[in-house]
Amino acid sequence: MIVSNMDIIDLTSDSEEGIIDLCSDSEDNNEFHSCREYYTDYEDPVSPFHLPLVPLSTAPDQNIVEQPTDIDWHEIAKKEYDDWFSSRNASSSSTPVENDIKRDIPLSITYGSAAKPEQFYDPNVEHQLPQSFANGSFSPQSFAPNHSSLGDNRIKEDPTLNFSGFQGCTANGNGMSSSTTPTDDVFVYGGPRSHRIFPPPMSSRTSVNDTKVDNDVEKRLFSLDERAVYEEALKHITQEKGEEDLPEGVMSVSLLKHQKMALSWMLSKENSSHCRGGILADDQGLGKTISTIALIQKERVKQSRFTNSGSCSIKSVQNIDDDDVVVVMDKEEVKAEPLNKLDDSTQLHVASTLKLCDSQSVAAGDSIEPRKKRARSSASTLGSNTRPAAGTLVVCPATVLRQWANELSVKVMEGSKLSVLVYHGCSRTRNPNELAKYDVVVTTYMTVANEVPKENSDDEKKDSEMSGFYPEFSVNSKRKRPKKQTKAKKKNKPSNSDAGPLARVRWFRVVLDEAQTIKNYRTQVSRACCGLRAERRWCLSGTPIQNKIEDLYSYFCFLKYEPYSKFSSFKYMIKDPITKDSARGYKKLQAILRIVLLRRTKETLIDGEPILKLPPKTIQLSKIDFTPEERAFYLTLEEGSRQKFKAYDAAGTIKENYASILVLLLRLRQACDHPLLLKGQESDLIDNNSIEIAKQLPKETVTNLLEKLESGPAICSICSDPPEDAVIARCGHVFCYQCVHESLTGDGNVCPYPLCGRKLSVRSVFTPAVLKLSILPKLEIDEKASCSTADDRTSSICESSYTSSKIQEAVDILKSIIKTRAITAGDTTGSIPSKMAPVKAIVFSQWTGMLDLMELSLNSNDIQFRRLDGSMCLNLREKGVNEFNNDPQVRVMLMSLKAGNLGLNMVTACHVIMLDPWWNPYAEDQAVDRAHRIGQTRPVTVSRFTVKDTVEDRILALQEKKRTIVQSAFGEDGSGGNATRLTVEDLRYLFMV
């Protein structure tokens, strides 16, 4: 049985028994299993999906009436028609969509009698039809919508539309009416419930200058854009969801069932013709890294062919610039270096030898021969027009760089080792040929942002800023542009020599780990990732949507998932339908996602069994009471904030004062942790190197920067919160100290502010104290951000020696954990019970100031701990994590939520304490999953702290709202949500106004 993606959408709402929501990721109903059951066991001989392309006018009413299902296809078809028709008529002026389409319309398209029907639809071309249609297995009379009831008057509304002359409506051998269709027929393809209303070809027209008709044509072309998606959906729905495995001796671990399924899906995606890659969106800790390593191994032969001879793949490579030439070079033996030699500036050679076979042997388990690469062109001949073909590039946050390298080494057997280069640090090679020598190159997002130049011109940039979207990156658009334009554009395009090595090779595959890093498509990092040349592209993320549906756009752009990789198309085809009718819009999105996204949660069942036998995770919400002094302090602060908010509200200036209001909220949130957090610790953040750099700036610049930094509330563009320990970059952008340090750690030297992309190092990011010290003889720090709310009664609680209620609660829990004798790990996963392991805990806070205060309390209680935050260098972070994982004396890990929530494996902890709630619940989920993941053998307890009757209670409620949007997009619940950043209503709620 063949269905279209759109059919799925509609069927879900009518849900007959046996028809399951294919798009949902039902927690108690495994989708693959259900799909298989349905499509093999359930036959619907008069399925709407067997619909031929039928002129509406040929459909007699009785066909509709006689349908054996309860679904009124006629009514639905009518509605579809209405929708299509009204949208066609909706806009007469040029929309961004139309503009895009105009750009993309081949100049050769002509109208009138010269029109080529195949521009729109060629019924004689078999591959355009659903299988059943092509095979003639459909029922010709079934479901032909009743044209008469579709309203001829609507057709007549637009007299310029003359559909006569369509010559191709025949379907050989399948019983369909083969008559030439006269005027005013519209053709329905894929079932009357389908959104696929393919327009007929244009008929006699005399002028191409008729704007209105041009728009009509464009609308039609536009709708045809989704044909490929539709056809892909057909494949994915009928396709058996199988499992793939690797032969013995390739990986050092056996793939779990869901990982075999992921491997099968990834293979099918990589070998499909439409969008070669996708989004693996399994929950954190389900093994996305392992599945990806398995994929690399499985496709190793193809990768080898690609890197060896480039030419075999060049035709299938998308986004190839016309100046690209695949170059193959000599490959030398790769020498081994131990993993522990890795430091920030080291390129790591993990494998001892390159062992690749020439033919299909890896998958089949044949012998693996050392690979020798032929030189087709020597490195010295590489000019700006040449790009060596390289293997797989893994891009990940700096924190997990080493973990990736480690997994690539440890999870692969000796005989199948991959050569791995950790490409990171200041002394990394500048030679692209070096990168091409490795099977896998692992790098950071910042390195990519640094090396892959943005390719849109200033005009485009301006246009983007004004219109809110980016034109397509030139790697993509260039392919479609006529040659003349390409030449003209060339002067705006950075030359190869401007780009770093990452941009100067053609990758077989690019994998973005923690792909939510690129969710803001305006950022340099997102645009740089899109600019990488690759044949296959993957996003790995347990939380691909964090705030809003637009988060997906970045991934679609990176994946070149057409037509949604253009913002205008994304908006028109995805965003707008959700705005207009969220239930239907989300259903469509689910279908679109289904083609490129595989998501299983830890609750997913496979064949009735849990996807993973993890020990249970218990979440305890600890509602803490303030002491009377803390309450008094908080109430004073709250009342002041509420009054200010009310004043903004009364003046109708909430939106204008958004940043100020966030600061009010920030203070309330911090007061819940410890009153001292309101004070700021800037005197601690004085870096002599930064002072030296600031001293070299003109005094006027320093004054301006200082003025901007102190002039008023700003929002850190990295975490979208008012900055903790605000710092200003040389280019004038303000961030949290920790956020920008995290972003620039190691080698990142691009300003992370959207659309900025200027070179930046941590030393060129200044605290107010640094700026002042660079121009003043001695520090005169303004204490205006001090604990000014404190009166005599409450001033004692604004000291670092004061243990706040939250800290006390955390310390009490930690003390009780430490008292717990080391326990034998349970055997919940079926693995061999581990030896006696001490009970350990991870403590998360979003503020480094709170971690500082926790440190003081832990020290005074003789609790050994380690710490990880965004301002630490990678070596220290890795050292801290290793010691926590391996030293039995170290019982606590203090982690910044912003820096430590991604990627890390910390299953030695079985207790997680979240000191403060964050707006985004997914950041918290990710943090918790450092401990609750494969390898965890003990039940995990999560303690989430909130202080009673404070803003924190209300944040928890807002978190739930945020979850709605993600659940809606993935079909994980029935409602449609629209949680984005805080709305005015949210703010009123938070301030209880």
Ligand SMILES: Nc1ncnc2c1ncn2[C@@H]1O[C@H](COP(=O)(O)OP(=O)(O)OP(=O)(O)O)[C@@H](O)[C@H]1O
């Ligand atoms: N089949 C397996 N056998 C043994 N260990 C496994 C297997 N699959 C995954 N693991 C281990 O489980 C842990 C989590 O796996 P992995 O890091 O691949 O998950 P992930 O989905 O990428 O997580 P995150 O989203 O947090 O990055 C790792 O320590 C990994 O080595």
